[in-house]
């Protein structure tokens with residue numbers, strides 16, 4: 001389910017409401033959110049308004065404690081609820097950077113990458129290759145060559161992948177997983193639904209047996225696992241239960257054909273709270289459901305327990321992130337709407353314009369002031385649809401005020417663009433009152449780096 005209600009009015013002491021330290025995906029804000037002595041909002045012990053003034057805006061703030069808490073929640077729930085070996089792989093498409101990779105690696109998680117860029121970030125961020133899986137529905141030969149050289153597990157999505165891998169003629173057998181579409185419907189935005197049959201991802205289930213038989217004759221391939229992913233921002237648990245049965249059937253088939261398949265990778269998909277009316281399951285509940293369903297489905301079929309892999313992205317990093325903007329112009333259209341424009345928008349957070357997503361925001365220096373104004377927070381890009389929050393209640397805000405938008409740690413920085421040639425924001429990691437720059441702010445001149453002006457078009461001096 002996507003967040004379908006209007007953006008939330010946070011309300012006084014919102015940061016203390018339904019605080020769930022063990023499952024931050026159920027919180028609106030990072031677990032360290034608090035007020036400082038002057039009533040200003042702080043995260044990781046750092047006043048957000050001060051961070052905005054020190055580092056400039058837009059600014060992505062990442063709370064280390066929240067990120068570590070979610071990573072631990074996955075690790076501990078898997079250890080507690082699954083009777084066999086298990087590993088959570090961070091779906092780095094949610095937010096790929098050296099710092100985030102280093103944090104999740106230090107928490108003992110693995111990682112899922114989908115491009116050469118994400119692979120290189122993972123390796124340089126310290127993720128061991130044996131904990132990396134490489135996805136993608138249209139991998140290039142160069143990307144596959146890199147994956148093979150690095151020794152990561154390749155998730156074959158289609159016949160094209162297998163042809164390219166065979167052409168590479170790897171000297172050592174490649175660890176391979178097969179991704180297939182499990183034919184499971186779930187309620188989420190159609191752009192982030194992937195498990196139904198009409199999907200560009202994975203082998204059609206009808207082809208699974210043919211692929212498995214084909215691989216028996218590929219000396220370069222060592223099939224270690226099966227993979228399926230049903231979608232993202234999902235609040236229901238039943239589709240994940242259903243997936244376990246479908247995957248156990250596939251595992252039975254693979255093993256009966258002689259593949260010593262060890263891993264069952266059930267993908268990601270757990271939703272988070274963007275607005276107060278969102279009510280996602282906890283990480284613990286999600287893991288328990290998946291773990292029990294996989295264990296039961298395997299035991300019903302007499303299968304030795306596989307290693308259970310899952311790939312959380314959003315639920316691992318979203319709540320750790322807060323984006324800070326500076327308020328600029330204000331336009332009041334009597335009887336219609338008041339627009340408050342900020343210095344970022346769809347280039348640093350394309351989710352509202354892409355998925356009609358909703359967010360929660362407050363003024364960083366006056367989070368508890370009465371929200372007596374109804375405004376629409378617009379971005380600075382040349383699109384009428386560049387709106388971050390529609391008709392939300394905020395205290396009266398003027399130019400220079402800092403706006404904090406919550407739950408922006410996933411699919412914001414990683415989906416950002418340079419639309420209108422706007423530089424990408426900086427990112428800081430906060431913890432115990434300390435802020436560290438982990439992504440430098442792009443400069444306008446740097447955007448010209450890849451432009452080439454042919455000699456004949458050069459302006460004459």
Ligand SMILES: Cc1ncc(COP(=O)(O)O)c(C=O)c1O
Pocket residue numbers: 091093094112135194229231232233267268269270311312313314315
């Ligand atoms: C293959 C795969 N695994 C994991 C994920 C992560 O999903 P989420 O961020 O919903 O946990 C995605 C996201 O689309 C995906 O495509």
